[in-house]
Amino acid sequence: MTVEEIYAIPINGDGWRVLPSGNWVKLGNWVKLGNWVKLGNGVTLGNWVKLGDGVKLGDWVKLGNWVKLGNWVKLGDGVKLGNGVTLGNWVKLGDKVTLGDGVKLGNGVTLGDWVTLGDKVTLGDEVTLGDKVTLGDGVKLGYSPLAVQGSRHLAVNGNPGMIQIGCLEHSFADWKEKFEAIGKEQGYTPDQIAEYGKVIEFIAENGR
Numbered sequence: 678m679t680v681e682e683i684y685a686i687p688i689n690g691d692g693w694r695v696l697p698s699g700n701w702v703k704l705g706n707w708v709k710l711g712n713w714v715k716l717g718n719g720v721t722l723g724n725w726v727k728l729g730d731g732v733k734l735g736d737w738v739k740l741g742n743w744v745k746l747g748n749w750v751k752l753g754d755g756v757k758l759g760n761g762v763t764l765g766n767w768v769k770l771g772d773k774v775t776l777g778d779g780v781k782l783g784n785g786v787t788l789g790d791w792v793t794l795g796d797k798v799t800l801g802d803e804v805t806l807g808d809k810v811t812l813g814d815g816v817k818l819g820y821s822p823l824a825v826q827g828s829r830h831l832a833v834n835g836n837p838g839m840i841q842i843g844c845l846e847h848s849f850a851d852w853k854e855k856f857e858a859i860g861k862e863q864g865y866t867p868d869q870i871a872e873y874g875k876v877i878e879f880i881a882e883n884g885r
Contacts (some may be wrong), residue, residue, distance in 0.1 A: 715733045720735065726740065734753060743759070752768070762776065762781070767786070780794070795813045810825075832880060840852050
C-alpha cells in the first residue's frame, strides 16, 4: 500500500485513517505519515520513515533505521525499532519491545516489561522503566528522578546521591555497602537481594 493510497482512505468518526486490512502492511523507505494515523499489527516500515504525532502502531511492528516518531505515539507489544530511531515525548511502548543502538527517547516515555535497549541509547527526563528492562552499554539517562521497578519495591533516585527502596532511603555508598544486610533484615530472598544489588549499582552509576 502506497502513501497515496493510505491518504485516500477517509477519516472515520474517531478521527483515524484506518488501513482496510490493518495488518501486515509494508511501507518502504523515506515514507512520511502525518498525525493520528493508525497502523495495525505486523506492519513493516522501512528506513528514514517519519511518523507524526499520535500515531498508533499495533503489535509486532518492525521499524527500520533512523525512523522518527512524533509525540504521544503508542507502540504495541513485540515492536522492533532499528538503529538511530528517535521517539518523541510521552511515547508508550508495550511489552517485549526491542530498541536498537543509538535510539533516542524523549520525555515521559513509558517502557513496558521485557524491553531491551541497545547500546548508546539516550533516555530523556521522566522516562519510566518497566519490569525486567535490559539496558545495553552506554545508556544515558535524563536528569529527572530515576526509578527502577524491582520485584518488591520501586527504587527511586529522587534526591541527589540517595536511593529510596520502599520506605528506606540511604546514600549510594550506604546501599552499596549494606544492601545485603538490609535485605536480610527486610526478609528479602537471596535472589531478591542480588536483584536489588544490580538495581542499586545501576542507579549509582546512572543517577544523580
